[in-house]
Amino acid sequence: MIEAYKKMYTKLEDLPSKYITAKQVVNLKSLGIDTIYDLIYYFPRAYDNRSNVKNIGDLTFNEYVVVKASVMSVLNMPNRSGKKIVKAMITDGTGIMEVLWFGMPYISKSLKVGEEYIFIGQTKKSNLFQFINPEYKLYKGQEKETAKEILPIYSSNKSITQNNLRKIIKKFLENFLKYFEENIPNDLVKGYKEIFERTQAIKNIHFPESVQAIEAANLRFATEELLILELGILKNRFIVDSLNTKKYEIEGKKxxxxxxxxxxxxxxxxxxxxxxxxxxxxxxxxxIVNRLVQGDVGSxxxxxxxxxxxxxxxxxxxxxxxxxxxxxxxxxxxxxxxxxxxxxxxxxxxxxxxxxxxxxxxxxxxxxxxxxxxxxxxxxxxxxxxxxxxxxxxxxxxxxxxxxxxxxxxxxxxxxxxxxxxATPIPRSLALSIYGDLDLSIIDELPPGRTPIKTKWIANDKDLSIMYDFIYKKVNSGNQAYFVAPLIETSDKMALKSVDKVSEEIERRFSDKKIGIIHGKMKAKEKDEVMLKFKNKEYDILIATTVIEVGIDVPASTIMTIYNAERFGLSALHQLRGRVGRGSKQSYCFLISDSTTENSKQRLSIMEKTEDGFIIAEEDLKLRNSGEIFGLRQSGFSDLKFIDIIYDSKTIKDVRDLCIAYLKKNKGKIKNEFLKYDIERKFSDLQSGN
CATH class of the missing domain: 3.40.50.300 (P-loop containing nucleotide triphosphate hydrolases)
Structure with a gap:
């Protein structure tokens, strides 16, 4: 049976033309769809369901909904990679909602402030409820439309229309759904929650019978993706643990x-x-000890x-x-x-x-x-x-x-x-999931007597000038300083500080000081030589990229200045700040940013308020794409489609506990051959970087 199961990974170009044309194969490849599995698991990002109309004041998290509301404001803003985000604020009198479109700057011209629209999408939660890339249509005062059918809305491009995608997927469901054997054993989820069978869930996620069926399908696939991930992480541990008693004896000399x-x-x-x-x-x-020791910088x-x-x-x-x-x-x-x-x-x-x-x-x-x-x-x-x-x-x-x-x-x-x-703090519940093969120890206390690092956000030219004068005096009195830029070389595409531009500025302002430069394009030996010279005080100032995020202790370095601080995640800013404050002297961290976005303001304000790496890690997860946090890509957490690692931490823990119980019962083995194959496939992709 497993050989038939593997057919779902057949490449689309290897199928007869009665199922798919050569042009359709090319168009689907442009969406990252290469196999039967990719196509069947290319789930809708939203639904056109006009029957589920709600007021903003009645919304709940992660539901497919229609909102009729007026546009209060529309802004075009750049994101961290320089691409445009359209941000609209809408209201229906019962509440206010934020609507974001990524990479579609033209939308700002089609939305008119004061006009009433219908917005169709899935609710997300930030400080306010959000729609991300929703469908929207001008509301012309007509009565609420009704439709028996709930239509899927897929992420698409100009190569293939929504209608064509729907037709191809419907055809593939009719012909290939038989390959998708059940990969969640009953004894694994027994007593957890009633969940759809796999084929039932696939049908209802693409062409749902009701809103409730969408929610049930979502639950099933959330459980499936977590089971595959957690079992893949945990299974090796249980094989070791089953043999891990009285492996050796130690006299206990101390x-x-x-x-x-x-x-x-x-x-x-x-x-x-x-x-x-x-x-x-x-x-x-x-x-046999198998343990992650997690602690903040200097713990x-x-x-x-x-x-x-x-x-x-x-x-x-x-x-x-x-x-x-x-x-x-x-x-x-x-x-x-x-x-x-x-x-x-x-x-x-x-x-x-x-x-x-x-x-x-x-x-x-x-x-x-x-x-x-x-x-x-x-x-x-x-x-x-x-x-x-x-x-x-x-x-x-x-x-x-x-x-x-x-x-x-x-x-x-x-x-x-x-x-x-x-030294990169991760919230405990998340660390347990990412490092399921390791036991976890947390050093959540810093040694007494450490002087807190004073952190200041530099948002204008006046403060910048004061900052440079302050740093000059400190360096003059024997302190050392880091200046960190987000780029190595100047880019025409991004208006960001580079090492070469910062170097020009620093050499002009600190012309009588010894200045070193370090960045990622240098050979390892060259980087080590520069860091050693800085440690030995052969340089007063070090201009760098984030290569210094993990580095040696330089007790005399008391100043960290970071340009375009809005471009860095909170965890990266915290790690960079941790390069100073290694000695007994008062240390300082300056975050230079003229960004006015709410996200940047929150991020930089948090850095001013706290040095607690675990608090910063929690906030970082809330403000950023979870896949950007260190380590998540290789663990598989970056491509979770149905789980939000902040809001669904209880679900992650529940499923992890199910996996632990299942593995204990089966002595570390996965009995279901289809689930076992999915796990092998998932983790071979992660290790190869796919």
Missing amino acids: EKVKKFLELLPFELTRAQKKVIKEIYDEISDGK GKTAVATVMLIYMAENGYQGALMAPTEILANQHYLGMKERLEKIGLRVGLLTSSIKGKKKTEILEAIANGDIDIVIGTHSLIEDNVVFKKLGLIVIDEQHRFGVNQRNKLREKGFLGNLLVMT
Whole structure:
């Protein structure tokens, strides 16, 4: 049966012409439709349903509805990529609604302020209810039209009309719906919610019998896409967990850990101690550790990782710490070496710049067990790196490494204990879903005594001039400053600051200062050299792109200035701001933006009000496309069609719990062959970047 099921992935051009013409194949390809599956799963973006007329004051989230309202205002605005957005505010006397059209600037000319229109679409929720790209028609005072049929409205282009799309899809449903076997096992969703069978849902999402049938079809496909995603993330974990009891025994020596903690110039925070205990407990039970340690910039993740590396070394196992750049690996090495050697541990460094006899000696020392803890970059995953008894792997800034790189290092281990660290806060419920194969530890507390970074939004030329004078005085007194631009080179298409333009400005205003430049087109070695010079105070000022988002600590850098700040997500702004405030001096962050959009105002105001990365992450998810948030593309969350990761967090959790229960019952195996194939297909596409 599975072979017949696979036929739904047949390419359209391979079908006989009685089903589809060559011209239709070309037109559908322009919409990203290549296979039978793509076409059947090319769901409507809205419905032309004139019977479901509602007042704005009675709207609910995510419903297909018709609103009769007057236009209050119409604006043409550029979005972050420079494309036009048409924004209209409408009212019917019971409330106000926002209507947005993307990439259709001509609409602003066809809408007249004060005129009454019918708007047909799906409601979204921002601060107000929204329509995104709805159908609209001039209301000429006629009585409400009625129609038995609810017509689908698809995303389309000039190559193919709505009518033609409807006809092709209807024809394919008649001929190929038989291939779409049920891929949600009853025992998986038993007791959850009553949901449509797959073929019933497909029919009703394209050509619905009623509004209620649309809602039921939506529920079914929301459940399906989450099941495929969550099971794909979770299944490997349960295969490991089923074997993960009393894998090894550790004596539990802690003398070197105690000595290390005594050498620290600070006491660990409550949050750090809690995370260390979580990891200790797993190791004491002989479990293979598989944990994400998430904490804000400066929360002390490295100290937690160091404690665990010492603990494993003291009990006879080697440790490895992999960093994304050579300069960051060097920073970890220099930060650990002196303290760890004082307590009798041997620390080694392995990076691509270490060659010849020195590299051979390090490789031999790792293989012989003469090095307890090795710190390095991608060099650690090379085939010639062999550990005598690797017991714990720590990966810093985990989103900089692919899953395959992570696994390659893990395969070198005598044990498979793994800690991955990230300084990009993600709301807990979302982190549990994205990293379902990892246990989650959160360091939600900063060390005491840190001076808050003062953040100011620079919105006009007067404030900009004051800012430059202020920075000059600070740099003159020994402070260092970053200036970050969104582009490397000037673009004719986008009126944005580039590194070369910022360089001209800074060299003019700071002509007596030493200035360095770093950007993504430079080779890794060149970037490392520039960052090292900045750290060693050979530069007073560093002009950069976001390549400095993850970087080394430069205690004397106290000023971060970001041009066109409206172009960055909140999480990116927060990460950039985290490059300063590393020392004891007061630090400052300036956000330069003359944008007047509501989104930009909200974003920059949030940055002025808080330094809490978790609050910022929540707000970022609300203000941005969820797929833009770090890590979501590779996890599959960026292409969810039926789930909003903010508003549907409970549904995500519910389905995740269903998946966990199902996998426990089936010892990590997926019994339904159709669901299993869909998961394999989904995750092979994600890994290949499709």
